[in-house]
Amino acid sequence: MTAAVGSTPVTFLGRAERDLRDDRLRAAVRNATNLMSGSRLDALAGLEDPDGLRDAARTLRAGVMAELPELLDEWSTRFEAHGGHVHWAADAAEATATVRDLVRAQQARTVAKGKSMASEEIHLNDVLEADGVEVVETDLGEFIIQLAGETPSHIIAPAIHHDRYTVADLFAADGGHPVEADIGAEAAYAQVRLRESFLSAGVGVSGVNFAVADTGSICLIENEGNGRMCTSVPKVHIAIMGMERMVRDWSELDVMLGLLARSASGQALSVYTNIITGPRRPGDVDGPDEVHVVVLDNGRSRILGSAFQEALHCIRCGACLNACPVYRQVGGHAYGSVYAGPIGAVLTPLLHQEDPAARELAEASTLCGACWEVCPVRIPLHDLLLQLRQRDAGTDAGRARRLGFTGWSWLWSTRAGFSASTQLGRLGRRLARGRTRLPGWAGKWAEGRELP
């Protein structure tokens, strides 16, 4: 189990070392990432030309970014014409205040929430709970981590770091009676427990996978049916959407949905594909009276048009996490961010440019390129990580290392200097033989390895 929040280490290395000692977490992450990576490969193999489709998807995403303001405008005009409401939020504070006010207006005491990374990004639950509202996470994985008091450790599998035994303990504590460590028994417990919240909730909150400009719709995919419940049973539905979620039309949506489900979980399509085009209409048997979409900027417009724009192309499949050799060892909480893995290591420093702890994540990669290899929209994540390092190298925080590299570069820019360092290296290795404590990088190397 993860350590209490109060003692969370402040560096990536500190958090990674903590989780590397957790054999149960590592086994759970290893099993799940293996399973998802394998399913992805099988699903893509079923396509005629998966690489061609990924190339096409990359081009489509670039096209959307080139016209993002126009497409958002087109989508919001149509969505409002269908009776929906659109709210624009510059940052997390604006977004959470908007949702809090809408919930207050309903005098809702309970909010049923579907899975939404954007809502995690703005820490919506904290704001609603501080306002006296009970928030119930209804996605099974989110429900588990809510009970554990944790943040998601994977984009599509938030409780990836748990196994059925830790889940049984959490459910038993929640229900006040033993729950068998059996997947079926656990699912049954969650089903009964969560069903009540759909019926009692005054407001349903969800995320948005894509917004379709030419029909003014939003699309939400899921596998448990809880998303459909959250968006259709409560009287009011509020969706939180990152502003980059746009697609032009349904043919573009088709490409993205097929790639997203295959890359995320190896499915040809998710079990539920919800397309919402406004609130309940006269004669509809169900659906909410009001639908609100909160469009979140929160640092995104700063990325748009920059050298890092492709970070906005991400469709949140999580394939890069499953492929990443670093993530596979340390899991998601080591990143200390809502977004983990390679895309998290790129997005977090971009969304929180002032935060040194966020900037540090660009170092959490060997630049091996496994993320780029699996990305459905071919984001060159390893190149973006390198560019982030270049950006940060010029800052004050990089001063000590800059001095070191500058000195090294003068030494190695002549043959005599290089030869001297070769001799020095030989001598150093000879002197170091048999010693356990060594200075500097040699010491770091020797923490787990013999010197060459």
Place this chain on the structure above:
Amino acid sequence: MSSAAGEAVVFPTCLVEQLRPELAGTCEALVAAADGVAPRTAHGGACCGQPAWNAGFTAAARRVAGATLRGLRRTNGPIVVPSGSCATMMQRHWPDVFAGTSHEAEARAVAGRVVELATYLDARSPHDAAPSPAATTVTVHDSCHGLRELGVKAQPRRLLAEQGVEVVESEGAERCCGFGGTFCVKLPAVSVAMADDRLDEWTASGIETVVGGDLSCLVHLEGRARRRSLPLRFRHLAEVLRPSGDASANR
């Protein structure tokens, strides 16, 4: 890439010169056997500049790479590099390293001549040797940059098979070993855990010898294996291949 035989240049890389200098001669012998004429060894600089480049320090990378570029620009013909990572740095990143400087055109020209060792030898192999009966067994670890940036995958396996070395595949052959340049000393615990991921798979499947195309990965893996007293041996491809064409005695 066309050039007269004997124009080839071997760029040994800094790690080879520092840690295993005899490997430079081994590479030259392999290139000589493939071309029929001995290659030259690059003089002047020693490093492609990658350590600083991957850490984000462009000016330092340019200073070190510039010295190497000055040594190489006076030569002609293919530049053979026994490292997928250094070859990637030179082929793919040098044009960026020198972008906007007076050396940009030169860097592009030199970058266009760089060939990773296995790729070079494979392209020049007649592929007509009767496949030798497999006398020894190894596994190949695919180093990331060679694999993903340069497409080095089949070449070393083909060369080994032709020389009587059986290659058994491991499931995680393409997974990063955790070296990653300065990554291995900035995040040592993570780096070591990544090495263990590879070592555990090889140990569990009874592998004794691991062959790779990058000394950096091999030194890291070997250092970890020795710390754990694991019975694994690590060999650079150039150390396993024989110019005479029978690698099985060289394993």
